[in-house]
Amino acid sequence: xxxxxxxxxxxxxxxxxxxxxxxxxxxxxxxxxxxxxxxxxxxxxxxxxxxxxxxxxxxxxxxxxxxxxxxxxxxxxxxxxxxxxxxxxxxxxxxxxxxxxxxxxxxxxxxxxxxxxxxxxxxxxxxxxxxxxxxxxxxxxxxxxxxxxxxxxxxxxxxxxxxxxxxxxxxxxxxxxxxxxxxxxxxxxxxxxxxxxxxxxxxxxxxxxxxxxxxxxxxxxxxxxxxxxxxxxxxxxxxxxxxxxxxxxxxxxxxxxxxxxxxxxxxxxxxxxxxxxxxxxxxxxxxxxxxx
Numbered sequence: 411x412x413x414x415x416x417x418x419x420x421x422x423x424x425x426x427x428x429x430x431x432x433x434x435x436x437x438x439x440x441x442x443x444x445x446x447x448x449x450x451x452x453x454x455x456x457x458x459x460x461x462x463x464x465x466x467x468x469x470x471x472x473x474x475x476x477x478x479x480x481x482x483x484x485x486x487x488x489x490x491x492x493x494x495x496x497x498x499x500x501x502x503x504x505x506x507x508x509x510x511x512x513x514x515x516x517x518x519x520x521x522x523x524x525x526x527x528x529x530x531x532x533x534x535x536x537x538x539x540x541x542x543x544x545x546x547x548x549x550x551x552x553x554x555x556x557x558x559x560x561x562x563x564x565x566x567x568x569x570x571x572x573x574x575x576x577x578x579x580x581x582x583x584x585x586x587x588x589x590x591x592x593x594x595x596x597x598x599x600x601x602x603x604x605x606x607x608x609x610x611x612x613x614x615x616x617x618x619x620x621x622x623x624x625x626x627x628x629x630x631x632x633x634x635x636x637x638x639x640x641x642x643x644x645x646x647x648x649x650x651x652x653x654x655x656x657x658x659x660x661x662x663x664x665x666x667x668x669x670x671x672x673x674x675x676x677x678x679x680x681x682x683x684x685x686x687x688x689x690x691x692x693x694x695x696x697x698x699x700x701x702x
Contacts, residue, residue: 416495420503423489424468431679432554434687435581436460439558439574441691442639443565446698455514456561459522462511467533467553469504473497474537482599518564525563529556540600544611547589547624548582555582576635580628580686587624588659588679590617594668615665625656632686641693648689652682 436456440448448456472479472490480491489495508530515526533553539546555578562574569575593600593607594617600610609617629652636649659678662670 416499419489419494423472423495423500424465427680431683432464432557433457433460434683435554435577436557436561438683438687438691439561439577440565441687441694442573442577443562445694447695448565452518452565455517456564459511459514459518459560459564460557462507462509462514463529463533463557465507466504466511466530467536469500469507470534471537473500473504478603478605481603482596484595484599519567521567522560522564525560529560532556540605540607542606544606544608546606547586547593547608550589551582551584551586551624554585555579557581573635573638576631576638579631580635583624583628583631584656584682587621587628587656590621590624591659591663591671593617594663595671614668618660618663618665622660625660629653629656635690639690639693641690641697643693644696645690645693648686648693651685651689655682655685 437453440452440456444452472488475485476490476497479485479488486492490497490500511530512523512526515529516523532549533556536546536549536553539549543549558577558581559569559574562571563569590608594609594614596605596607597609597614597617599605600607607617608620612620629649632649632652636645639645655678
């Protein structure tokens with residue numbers, strides 16, 4: 411396998427597109443913290459930190475879940491169980507990603523570096539949660555929700571506002587909701603293997619209601635974020651736009667028909683973070699222009 415083929419295969423293994431989904435939340439946290447555009451180097455190292463953290467998390471998840479992925483027909487073709495990448499290579503890439511993350515955290519500021527082990531423990535620890543708790547979806551939400559608050563700290567060196575915490579809460583409940591939906595695909599496999607998930611515990615119908623509850627909580631947190639930031643009409647458009655996408659996602663998925671689950675997952679989740687970055691981030695710049 412050539413270098414470029416291995417690179418492309420590695421990006422598939424870590425689902426690089428998911429990093430792109432998550433990155434706008436970190437950028438939004440940084441913009442809100444700076445009340446405008448952060449410095450070039452802050453944005454650069456935040457991007458590197460996000461790539462390192464997400465790469466480490468996804469690679470570790472693939473390593474830890476290798477046995478289950480090999481036994482599950484839906485995941486048996488993934489890069490490690492199919493043999494496209496070796497376990498040795500995955501461990502080497504994991505170490506590289508962790509080092510990259512720590513370098514970025516050190517380059518940002520002291521508090522970011524001090525808290526970096528907590529962030530790593532959260533994003534790597536998620537991979538074990540499905541073995542002992544049905545709340546694993548919330549742990550995944552927490553792992554991704556770190557990024558906006560971490561970006562705020564990267565810019566300000568402190569947490570001095572409820573704004574990043576509310577944005578992180580939005581991300582946490584949004585991720586938990588769509589992860590419950592996604593886990594419905596593995597309902598039978600999880601029950602057979604004794605793995606914990608909300609669909610395995612409550613059934614498909616119950617899981618869909620819990621996913622709706624999580625997404626309703628994400629919407630409430632988003633409304634609170636809008637109220638606290640007071641960013642005006644453009645941000646309000648973002649609130650309603652995201653709400654519409656969440657409703658659309660749940661309209662597509664039915665207890666007796668999961669055939670449109672991937673459509674719901676990719677058509678809505680690909681846009682939520684970008685919409686919030688454009689609307690809330692854009693509103694920050696409009697407010698700055700208005701008060702100059």
